[in-house]
Amino acid sequence: xxxxxxxxxxxxxxxxxxxxxxxxxxxxxxxxxxxxxxxxxxxxxxxxxxxxxxxxxxxxxxxxxxxxxxxxxxxxxxxxxxxxxxxxxxxxxxxxxxxxxxxxxxxxxxxxxxxxxxxxxxxxxxxxxxxxxxxxxxxxxxxxxxxxxxxxxxxxxxxxxxxxxxxxxxxxxxxxxxxxxxxxxxxxxxxxxxxxxxxxxxxxxxxxxxxxxxxxxxxxxxxxxxxxxxxxxxxxxxxxxxxxxxxxxxxxxxxxxxxxxxxxxxxxxxxxxxxxxxxxxxxxxxxxxxxxxxxxxxxxxxxxxxxxxxxxxxxxxxxxxxxxxxxxxxxxxxxxxxxxxxxxxxxxxxxxxxxxxxxxxxxxxxxxxxxxxxxxxxxxxxxxxxxxxxxxxxxxxxxxxxxxxxxxxxxxxxxxxxxxxxxxxxxxxxxxxxxxxxxxxxxxxxxxxxxxxxxxxxxxxxxxxxxxxxxxxxxxxxxxxxxxxxxxxxxxxxxxxxxxxxxxxxxxxxxxxxxxxxxxxxxxxxxxxxxxxxxxxxxxxxxxxxxxxxxxxxxxxxxxxxxxxxxxxxxxxxxxxxxxxxxxxxxxxxxxxxxxxxxxxxxxxxxxxxxxxxxxxxxxxxxxxxxxxxxxxxxxxxxxxxxxxxxxxxxxxxxxxxxxxxxxxxxxxxxxxxxxxxxxxxxxxxxxxxxxxxxxxxxxxxxxxxxxxxxxxxxxxxxxxxxxxxxxxxxxxxxxxxxxxxxxxxxxxxxxxxxxxxxxxxxxxxxxxxxxxxxxxxxxxxxxxxxxxxxxxxxxxxxxxxxxxxxxxxxx
Amino acid sequence: xxxxxxxxxxxxxxxxxxxxxxxxxxxxxxxxxxxxxxxxxxxxxxxxxxxxxxxxxxxxxxxxxxxxxxxxxxxxxxxxxxxxxxxxxxxxxxxxxxxxxxxxxxxxxxxxxx
Ligand code: SRM
Ligand SMILES: Cc1cc2nc3c(=O)[nH]c(=O)nc-3n(C[C@H](O)[C@H](O)[C@H](O)COP(=O)(O)OP(=O)(O)OC[C@H]3O[C@@H](n4cnc5c(N)ncnc54)[C@H](O)[C@@H]3O)c2cc1C
Ligand code: SF4
Ligand code: FES
Numbered sequence: 001x002x003x004x005x006x007x008x009x010x011x012x013x014x015x016x017x018x019x020x021x022x023x024x025x026x027x028x029x030x031x032x033x034x035x036x037x038x039x040x041x042x043x044x045x046x047x048x049x050x051x052x053x054x055x056x057x058x059x060x061x062x063x064x065x066x067x068x069x070x071x072x073x074x075x076x077x078x079x080x081x082x083x084x085x086x087x088x089x090x091x092x093x094x095x096x097x098x099x100x101x102x103x104x105x106x107x108x109x110x111x112x113x114x115x116x117x118x119x120x121x122x123x124x125x126x127x128x129x130x131x132x133x134x135x136x137x138x139x140x141x142x143x144x145x146x147x148x149x150x151x152x153x154x155x156x157x158x159x160x161x162x163x164x165x166x167x168x169x170x171x172x173x174x175x176x177x178x179x180x181x182x183x184x185x186x187x188x189x190x191x192x193x194x195x196x197x198x199x200x201x202x203x204x205x206x207x208x209x210x211x212x213x214x215x216x217x218x219x220x221x222x223x224x225x226x227x228x229x230x231x232x233x234x235x236x237x238x239x240x241x242x243x244x245x246x247x248x249x250x251x252x253x254x255x256x257x258x259x260x261x262x263x264x265x266x267x268x269x270x271x272x273x274x275x276x277x278x279x280x281x282x283x284x285x286x287x288x289x290x291x292x293x294x295x296x297x298x299x300x301x302x303x304x305x306x307x308x309x310x311x312x313x314x315x316x317x318x319x320x321x322x323x324x325x326x327x328x329x330x331x332x333x334x335x336x337x338x339x340x341x342x343x344x345x346x347x348x349x350x351x352x353x354x355x356x357x358x359x360x361x362x363x364x365x366x367x368x369x370x371x372x373x374x375x376x377x378x379x380x381x382x383x384x385x386x387x388x389x390x391x392x393x394x395x396x397x398x399x400x401x402x403x404x405x406x407x408x409x410x411x412x413x414x415x416x417x418x419x420x421x422x423x424x425x426x427x428x429x430x431x432x433x434x435x436x437x438x439x440x441x442x443x444x445x446x447x448x449x450x451x452x453x454x455x456x457x458x459x460x461x462x463x464x465x466x467x468x469x470x471x472x473x474x475x476x477x478x479x480x481x482x483x484x485x486x487x488x489x490x491x492x493x494x495x496x497x498x499x500x501x502x503x504x505x506x507x508x509x510x511x512x513x514x515x516x517x518x519x520x521x522x523x524x525x526x527x528x529x530x531x532x533x534x535x536x537x538x539x540x541x542x543x544x545x546x547x548x549x550x551x552x553x554x555x556x557x558x559x560x561x562x563x564x565x566x567x568x569x570x571x572x573x574x575x576x577x578x579x580x581x582x583x584x585x586x587x588x589x590x591x592x593x594x595x596x597x598x599x600x601x602x603x604x605x606x607x608x609x610x611x612x613x614x615x616x617x618x619x620x621x622x623x624x625x626x627x628x629x630x631x632x633x634x635x636x637x638x639x640x641x642x643x644x645x646x647x648x649x650x651x652x653x654x655x656x657x658x659x660x661x662x663x664x665x666x667x668x669x670x671x672x673x674x675x676x677x678x679x680x681x682x683x684x685x686x687x688x689x690x691x692x693x694x695x696x697x698x699x700x701x702x703x704x705x706x707x708x709x710x711x712x713x714x715x716x717x718x719x720x721x722x723x724x725x726x727x728x729x730x731x732x733x734x735x736x737x738x739x740x741x742x743x744x745x746x747x748x749x750x751x752x753x754x755x756x757x758x759x760x761x762x763x764x765x766x767x768x769x770x771x772x773x774x775x776x777x778x779x780x781x782x783x784x785x786x787x788x789x790x791x792x793x794x795x796x797x798x799x800x801x802x803x804x805x806x807x808x809x810x811x812x
Numbered sequence: 813x814x815x816x817x818x819x820x821x822x823x824x825x826x827x828x829x830x831x832x833x834x835x836x837x838x839x840x841x842x843x844x845x846x847x848x849x850x851x852x853x854x855x856x857x858x859x860x861x862x863x864x865x866x867x868x869x870x871x872x873x874x875x876x877x878x879x880x881x882x883x884x885x886x887x888x889x890x891x892x893x894x895x896x897x898x899x900x901x902x903x904x905x906x907x908x909x910x911x912x913x914x915x916x917x918x919x920x921x922x923x924x925x926x
Contacts, residue, residue: 522832522850525872525879525886548832552870552881560881564867808835808846809823811918 008036011308012097012107014087014252016041018050019281019297020113021069022427026305028077034309037079038105040097043136044084046070050136051294051425051457054161054326057140057168062770090256092274109276109308112253112264116246116282116292121156125218131240134165143239147172150238154178154227156215158185160325162243163202167327169241170207177235178202179213179227181244189323189334193350194357194373201330201355205505248283248290263290268315270304280304286316293321298427302419321424322383324376329503333379336369336386337361344368349400354517358400365393378402380463384413403463413467422464425457433465437472445469487526489518494530494747501538509535509546525551530748533635536671537743540784547801553633556804557792558615561608566615568607569632570622571668574642574660574680575603584625588618602639602677604630613805619793628791631668635749637739638677640664641689645682645699654699656682659728663697663735669789670739670781673746673755678735691719694742694752695735700724704731708738708764709756717753720761722768737774740781741767820908820915826854827912834869834878837916844905845869846914847889849876855889856907856916862887862900 011027013020016039024037041047045067052066074081085099090110098104118133120126130146132139143165146153151174155166158180170176178185184195199209214230218240227235248263259265259273263285270278280300282291291297299316306312322335340346340361349358356374360367360382366389370382381403385392392399413422418431436442436451448465449456455465485491492500497516506512509531513523523531528549535543547555558566570585585605589597596608610618619629631638640663643649645656660680667678679690680697690696692712696719698705703726707719722738725731741764746755756764768774795801823837829848836859837844845859845868853876859869866882876889886895892902906917 520875522874524874524877525884528872528874548830548873551872556870560867560870562864562882564870803828803830803833803835807838807843808828808914809837811821811823811837811839 008034009108010106011035011037011109011111012105013037013039013111013113014090014097015111015113015115015281015283016043016047016081016083017113017115017281018047018294019115019301020111021047022298022301023111023113023280023304024079026301027309030305030311031309035109037077038107039074039079039081039083040085040087040099040103040105041081041083042086043138045137046073046081046083048137049426049457051326053134053137053140054164054168055328056137057143057165058171058328059168060328062766063137064766087252090252090277092256092277095276107276109278111304111308112272112277112279112283113281114249114252114283116248118242119245119247120242121215121244123215123217125220125224126242128218128220128224129222130220130224130238131218131242133242134161135246140168143169143241144172146239147174151175152177152236153239153241154235154237155241155243156227157243157245158182158209158211159243159245160186160189160323162241163198164326165241165243166207167202167205169239170205174239175208176206177208177210177237179215179229180209180211181214183211185209185211186325189325189338189371190332190373191338191359191371193359194332194334194371197355197357197373198325198330198332201504202327205503246282246292248285250283253279253283261285261288268303268317269307269313270300270316271307278304278308286318289318293323293424294427295319295321295421295424298421298424301427319421320387322379322386324379327503329500331376332371332373333376333383334369334371335379335383336367338369338371340369347396347400360400362392362396365391365396367392367399378463380461384464388416413464414471422468423452423454423457423461426453428452428454430468433468434472437469443469443473486530487524489513489520489523489527490516492516497530498534498538498744498747501534507535507539507543509549523549529554533671533673533748537784541787554635556612556615557629557633557796558610559633563609565609565611567632568610568615568618568622569600569602569604569630570627571630571664572604572627573664574640574657576642576657576661577605581625581627584622584627588621591621592618594618600632600639602630602632603641604632604639606632616797616799616802616805620797623791623794623797628668629793635672635674636676637664637667637670637672638675640667641677641679641693643680643682643687645680649682651685652682652699653701654682654704656680656688656697656699659697659699659704659731660688662728662732663695666732666736666782666785667739669791670743670785671788672739672743673748674751676739676742676752692716693719695738697731697735702726704728706731706734706738709752709761711751711753713751715753717757720756720764722761722765733774733778734768736781737768737777738764740777740784743781743784744777819918821918822913823916824914825912826852826909826914829854829914832873834871834873836869839918842903843867843869844916845878846907846916847873847878849873849889852909853889854907854909854914856905857887857889857892858903858905860902861885862894862902863898868902 047069049066049068055061085101087097088100089098096104096106118135153169153174153176155162155178158178166176166178184192216230217228219226224240227237250260250264253264254260264279264283266279266284272279281297303314303316306314320336325332344361344363347360359371361369367385416430420430422430433454442448455462532546532549553559592614594607598606600606640660642657642660646652676694678695679688679693681688681690682699690698691707692710696707705724706722708722710719711717829835831850834845834847843859844856847855859867861880863885866880868878870881871878877886879886885898892904894900908915
């Protein structure tokens with residue numbers, strides 16, 4: 001039978017952003033085959049999570065990772081995407097829209113979701129190149145490009161967005177000054193006390209912050225050069241980021257004659273003054289209010305979809321919102337009426353030593369607002385009580401300490417309807433989460449995050465998502481085991497510690513211990529070596545190695561044996577040696593009567609049983625023959641094993657020995673989270689056993705296969721293939737980049753094998769596949785090598801650290 | 813008192829030992845490890861771990877304890893006792909600091925539990 005499909009209504013969306021695309025999703029969920037959909041977007045790509053631009057700027061996330069709707073999504077849903085062409089006219093009489101390149105589409109229903117624009121303060125000079133807003137990925141690109149070549153950035157506006165921009169620029173190595181008109185930062189989210197703590201924290205990281213600073217003019221010839229304040233101060237600037245607020249983007253709607261005030265005016269059903277035109281997102285004005293956060297958009301999108309599909313006559317009701325600053329290492333949350341008034345009472349908790357400030361605002365036994373600074377983990381718990389209007393009379397006295405101290409407070413998720421929004425950032429409802437848990441048999445928070453995105457952006461709903469897991473799984477759900485602390489001196493885990501050292505610019509062991517609340521005066525034998533490593537990795541050239549925090553072998557630059565003597569292993573580049581070196585070794589053995597000489601499993605020679613006092617003299621003689629420390633004792637680059645390769649072997653395809661020597665010359669001396677071993681084989685027969693090394697190279701006719709994450713020790717693990725490359729330069733670049741990624745990311749005493757098991761080989765592949773990231777990692781590696789390629793034996797042979805080798809006194 | 817005299821022997825200046833480190837006074841029989849804490853307390857123990865004779869002088873010093881470099885037993889510097897769950901005790905040597913000089917009390921083994 002041949003049926004002609006009924007002609008679908010034509011739906012056009014203008015604005016391919018967070019609100020518009022969500023509205024389309026909601027419509028598709030209600031009425032899958034009803035509309036023929038076209039999306040116009042001014043930006044030249046699919047939709048992404050705009051709020052995550054800050055982590056992209058700070059280098060913590062990639063653009064791919066924040067893309068929520070790639071082009072394939074539009075194809076799968078049979079949506080026509082016209083990306084990169086803004087709509088310039090709406091002809092309401094003809095019911096058509098036309099883009100800047102002339103593309104015209106007719107509509108039956110039109111949705112405007114044009115978002116908002118950053119306010120560019122019209123001071124003289126505001127049009128100079130180098131003056132930008134912070135709104136889309138193109139702005140991030142501009143900032144990153146300027147940061148590569150220029151030093152000085154000025155951010156106008158110390159609100160949420162401005163500070164996230166300033167932090168990102170700082171992380172990219174710029175000198176950043178924030179100019180804020182008001183006396184305190186983020187006055188719309190923070191009370192003066194927490195604003196003061198935030199200011200101190202950011203200044204501690206090197207940000208310069210001027211409050212009550214009123215911009216008068218921007219100067220510059222062909223691009224921005226300086227900013228002048230009303231009081232006459234002149235500040236040099238290579239980049240000015242204006243972050244003084246946003247304004248609904250209404251130009252198109254206004255031209256089309258739709259009723260606009262501050263935003264495009266809509267009724268409770270999201271309809272504009274033209275019944276065929278709807279509007280949603282930050283471009284709208286609803287009952288006099290305009291918007292600046294994502295959470296309200298999800299509710300709007302639902303109402304709009306209900307109305308357009310004729311599913312229900314729902315109305316948009318504004319709900320309370322909460323905010324979190326996305327600056328790594330700064331823990332803050334604020335929601336509701338946090339300033340209070342005559343009818344409210346404040347409950348305040350302060351711990352100046354830990355930099356914690358919590359303020360709860362209560363009215364008639366209901367929590368109406370909160371500001372949390374320095375300890376915001378309980379934000380979702382408070383937020384929940386604010387949203388639900390929970391009666392807090394019974395826990396009033398203890399709730400400021402958090403839910404663990406004030407139990408019995410209803411979490412409240414069980415009473416919410418399935419449609420209730422749980423995750424504001426990603427707009428995920430209770431029903432969606434429960435359905436996903438059931439359908440995919442999810443049992444952990446991470447799984448729920450992966451499936452539904454709930455709790456994966458700002459994290460403020462984590463508490464509720466966990467409660468839902470508890471509700472769905474009953475006794476089977478155990479809240480995610482708390483991160484394993486580094487040791488008993490602290491509750492902090494390795495990951496958090498590494499982040500904090502970088503983000504908070506902690507540069508000495510005592511500084512870390514103080515900032516992170518260590519409970520012991522000077523740590524223990526577990527945390528001190530870890531801290532020493534994290535610090536030297538984070539601050540190459542700056543951090544002074546704390547030898548008292550090193551395990552004996554690394555302090556002595558030799559391996560302690562069970563009888564208290566030491567072993568000495570000189571480096572033999574790529575397993576190669578010479579007659580002169582062998583002769584010098586033989587002489588040293590005779591001269592110091594070294595009891596044992598052995599060829600190691602790492603293609604070099606071990607001198608065992610050297611007396612502590614003799615070490616400097618032994619090294620001196622080895623140095624004289626050109627040999628340096630093999631770091632056989634260190635969490636460091638150990639050996640690079642090679643086979644004979646194409647120079648001699650009848651199967652050899654490339655010069656594996658030469659490549660091994662080059663790799664070892666580049667990487668020797670580097671400290672790593674655990675020991676690091678390499679090998680290079682000249683053909684796939686793999687005589688150098690490269691596929692059980694941390695970084696293994698196997699030559700092929702076409703070039704080199706690079707393998708990572710192998711381990712031949714206690715638990716054998718075969719490598720994963722990282723990449724196939726053709727030139728020697730690429731091998732070196734991948735090796736340096738891989739080592740640096742491992743150095744910066746792994747936990748102390750975690751070899752590459754367990755590290756890769758933990759983070760996933762995909763993460764490693766993706767990170768290193770990006771040429772810019774790879775290059776940057778490699779450069780950081782080479783930079784840190786500038787400070788670590790001094791032979792430790794040479795200094796000591798010349799008398800350094802003599803106290804290590806000589807007794808304090810001798811009594812006979 | 814058992815009537816034996818303690819001889820206080822000057823073995824060096826406190827600054828000869830870096831903070832959170834130890835140095836050895838070599839003696840016939842057994843070396844003595846002299847430790848300096850972060851807050852300048854000085855302790856002395858025989859340089860022999862009660863476990864398998866590891867050199868405590870080569871361990872990492874923290875608080876008033878040292879972690880043995882061989883198998884990570886933690887030994888209290890003040891009492892020479894191994895921390896739970898391990899059991900054992902090292903001989904302590906009396907020590908005093910006078911005007912920066914470190915004095916060891918030799919001739920009377922102390923810490924042999926009475
Ligand atoms: C000397 C040597 C044995 C030999 O005579 O051949 C050796 C000796 C020691 N190995 Fe090894 N390993 C030696 C090659 C290896 C190899 C083979 C290799 O590198 O190709 C392996 C397996 C490959 C691997 O690491 O993936 C190996 C796996 C281990 C492990 C287990 C590591 C693991 O991840 O499971 C340990 C224990 C540890 O590091 O915690 C270890 C630890 C040790 C220590 C450092 C034990 C210690 O802490 O005192 C030994 C020090 C002896 C000394 O004082 O010199 N050694 N060790 C080899 C020195 C190579 C060199 O030139 O530097
Ligand atoms: C850096 C940054 C950080 C943020 N952090 C947070 C946060 O932590 N929490 C929070 O709740 N909110 C945050 N926000 C705000 C949040 O991103 C917005 O509320 C949300 O993106 C608004 O969605 P929208 O769809 O209305 O607008 P947008 O997402 O901006 O989408 C509008 C789209 O329409 C396009 N467009 C405009 N005009 C036209 C035209 N004529 N033709 C075609 N296309 C057009 C625009 O290019 C844009 O792509 C942040 C915003 C930024 C910029
Ligand atoms: S790896 Fe290949 S080329 Fe190298 S020695 Fe073995 S068989 Fe020969
Ligand atoms: S010898 Fe000290 S712990 Fe084993």
